[in-house]
Amino acid sequence: MIDFEPTPEQKKAIKVAREFAEEQLRPVGRYYDEQEHENPQELIEKMWEKRQEDTLALGLDVTAALRIEELCWGDAGLFLCIPGPGLGGAAIFASGTKEQLTRFLGHFNEGGPKWGAMAMTEPACGSDTSAIATTAVRDGDEWVLNGEKIFVTWGKRAAENDESLVVVWATVDKSAGRAGMKSFVVPAGTPGMRVEKLEKKLGIRASDTATVIFDNCRIPFDNILGNPEVKKLDKSQTKGFKGAMATFDATRPIVAAMAIGVGRAALDFVEEALKNEGIKIRYGTPRQKLTALERDVMEMEAHYKAAKLLTLRALWMMSQFQPNNLESSMAKAKAGLAVTKITQKAVEIMGPLGYSRKHLLEKWMRDGKINDIFEGTGQINMLVTARRVLNYSRDQLK
Amino acid sequence: MISFSPTEEQQMIASMVKEFASDEMRKIYRECDESGEIPDSIIDTAWKMGLISSNIPEDYGGFGGEHSAITASMIVEELAWGDLSMTIHILCPALFSYPILEMGTETQRKKYLPLVCAEKYTAATAALIEPHFGFDPCSLLTSARPDGNEYVINGEKCYVPLAAEADFLLVYAAENGSSQGFIIEKGTKGLEISEREKNMGIKALPTYELSLKNCRVPKENRLGGPKGCDFNRIMNCSRVALSAMAVGVAKAAFEYSRDYAKERIAFGEPIASRQVIAFMLAEIAIEIDATRLMTWEAAWKLDRKEEATKEASLVKAYSDDMAIMVTDRAVQILGGHGYVREHPVELWLRNARGFPTFDGMAMV
Known part of the structure; x- marks a missing residue:
């Protein structure tokens, strides 16, 4: 039955996340934006504690999306510091064996804070993930990894904190194209894996975005996720690549949920300011009688709602074990664009208050933009959506 | 619990209506647009599905089903996919009877509701x-x-x-x-x-x-x-119904232009294999889905008898814009062929342009 009412547990999760956002994230958001790369150690410990209590656990479901909206309403950069299996975990979930799930994630919640990163992008390949150049060569009971990964979210934390991990995508056979593409789990501190630099960014500055170098980095043979075989003849055997894409089906709506949170923050800011000025948004009034300002705010609200509902649908489908490749991409494309439009419009509406670093609004505009880029740019998500609605292959629609 | 799954009953009704739209409405909609007339036979056939009377309690001559705005939204979308003129015609008695059903006095209900439960269509x-x-x-x-x-x-x-x-x-x-x-x-x-x-x-x-x-x-x-009546709620019921209609019209235009783009060859390949066309279709698909979900959410609020002005007016404005964007692009994708009356997209563009004007012409 169609229903939009969160369960009592979900309502509680929303409330707890909102409180955490208000009390812990909002007050320090500006500081860590200005002090880029400073580690919010105290906050991370608090977040880890909450996570272990399960009040900040972030799965890949509707509840997670509802929580993430609230947390990113608080601060998207600091949200990305929350310890947990993250995108690395999502990759392991998508293509690991049961044994690997236990080995890599079974004890993840114990001990000190840890992170799971996913290293995909390279200097010469971004959206074209099948063109990666990092290699994995088998040497007896080990794989030897060589290559350079950039824009690794949580890269530094995952590569350097005890018991954290980085899932790295590499090719075992360049000539096999996508079929040769596999993912490998590299535990933090593995010799040969090092963080070379941290990016200075437009927004989400509290989040570490790292360049990770693999220089004869050796990992056990059974750290490969999925089937180690390369089946060149059968074109359909591109499980490694498909694993990467299946990960995106799960993570794209999560990124969309982040976008929605930032968009909500900007909308709340604008609406609060208008309220203080005695300006009411008159829902239900004919459009030709509305002010331009009212029309702007209503349009922002509508984009927010559209993005949110598409996101919840994509995650709901996943929880029903329905294929959601199309719906995930739709949600991500819409949410990335929505947050960009909403925050940019909000800065415009608020004028000097919007542009000033005295308020958080300008920061949200910078933070929000990332959601139209990472986990597949808006354009890549449009491309995936287009292929699905046209029933076209990669060759038919490039 | 948040869920996007229609009930089995809703799926059944929607597919019955879809079949009617496809087998009956789609056969004659162009002819009707040109002549300005809808044959009684199609209205009578639609009437026999009991789309309105099924929501009216047995005491007043109906079938006593639950009157649900969500179910109505689904029905309306399918009908509007078939043809908008016929949809408004078929559902016109609801403009009169739903407000009476929800807000009328007992005398008004007794007197007027049986009319819309009659065997023959009564305007x-x-x-x-x-x-x-x-x-x-x-x-x-x-x-x-x-x-x-x-x-x-x-x-x-x-x-x-x-x-x-x-x-x-x-x-x-x-x-x-x-x-x-x-x-x-x-x-x-x-x-x-x-x-x-x-x-x-x-x-x-x-x-x-x-x-x-x-x-x-x-x-x-x-x-x-x-x-008196809760006029605000009547308006919200109308907004939801029109939004669902906009989704139906847009879906028709989307499907037609998508299929055309896959068949139409230019420079040696289907125009759909060019991103400039493919991305238009992708955006259309996204906006149609988003609007449908927003429509359902507003309808859900109506079904819970909650204040829904914000949701209903947001989706109404959004669907007005969406429908014109989609139908305009459908014409654009067909190019010159979209402009001639041999194809239906120009008709859908003309119909979609009316949504901002159609206040109160539909009701869930």
Whole structure:
């Protein structure tokens, strides 16, 4: 039955996340934006504690999306510091064996804070993930990894904190194209894996975005996720690549949920300011009688709602074990664009208050933009959506 | 619990309506648009599905099903996918009967609801829109003034579907500044129905201007009696219905232009294999889905009897824009072929352009 009412547990999760956002994230958001790369150690410990209590656990479901909206309403950069299996975990979930799930994630919640990163992008390949150049060569009971990964979210934390991990995508056979593409789990501190630099960014500055170098980095043979075989003849055997894409089906709506949170923050800011000025948004009034300002705010609200509902649908489908490749991409494309439009419009509406670093609004505009880029740019998500609605292959629609 | 899955019953009804839309409406919609007439036979066939009477309690002659805005949204979407003129025609009696069902007095329900449960289609309608710039449903120029045991109604209305055919009209008028409904029977002195209107779209649907000159109706004909009606809710029901219709029209245009783009060869390959076309279609698909979900959410609020003005008016404005964006692009994708009447997309563009105007012409 169609229903939009969160369960009592979900309502509680929303409330707890909102409180955490208000009390812990909002007050320090500006500081860590200005002090880029400073580690919010105290906050991370608090977040880890909450996570272990399960009040900040972030799965890949509707509840997670509802929580993430609230947390990113608080601060998207600091949200990305929350310890947990993250995108690395999502990759392991998508293509690991049961044994690997236990080995890599079974004890993840114990001990000190840890992170799971996913290293995909390279200097010469971004959206074209099948063109990666990092290699994995088998040497007896080990794989030897060589290559350079950039824009690794949580890269530094995952590569350097005890018991954290980085899932790295590499090719075992360049000539096999996508079929040769596999993912490998590299535990933090593995010799040969090092963080070379941290990016200075437009927004989400509290989040570490790292360049990770693999220089004869050796990992056990059974750290490969999925089937180690390369089946060149059968074109359909591109499980490694498909694993990467299946990960995106799960993570794209999560990124969309982040976008929605930032968009909500900007909308709340604008609406609060208008309220203080005695300006009411008159829902239900004919459009030709509305002010331009009212029309702007209503349009922002509508984009927010559209993005949110598409996101919840994509995650709901996943929880029903329905294929959601199309719906995930739709949600991500819409949410990335929505947050960009909403925050940019909000800065415009608020004028000097919007542009000033005295308020958080300008920061949200910078933070929000990332959601139209990472986990597949808006354009890549449009491309995936287009292929699905046209029933076209990669060759038919490039 | 948040869920996007229609019930089995909803799926069944939707697929029955879809079949009707596909097998019946889609066969003749162009002819109807050109001639301005809808054959009685198709209206009668639709009537037999009991789309309105199934929501009316058995006491009033209906089948006693639960009246759900979500279910109605699904039905409306499928019908509008078939043809918008016919949809408004088929569902026109609901404009009269749903407000009475929800807000009418017991006497009004007993008297009028059985009419829409009759075996044969019986036209009944509602008059809301007024022929002037700046029309606002919440501040109507048509007025209702109490005078003894009667109301005296004065004003002008337009876009009243089936006004000439209907035996009963629900006319909305301002009474002390608030919009209220008044049941007026055909032949009431002072009620004059003008020539049929000529519109850009929904050409197969007869709509009329009408004027009310010192039109007297008994006091008991005020919708809801002394309590009156919840006009805001009526407007929200209309917004949701029109949004669902916009989704249906847009879906029709999307499917047609998508299929065309896959068949049309230019520079040696289907135009759909170019991103400039493919991305238009992707955006269309996203916006249609988003609008449908927003429609369902607003309908869900209505079903829970919650205040839904924000949701309903947001989705209404969003769907107005979406429908015109989608149908315009459909014409654009077909290029010159989209402009000629051999293809349906120009018809859908004309129909979609009307949504911002159609307040009160549909009801869930």
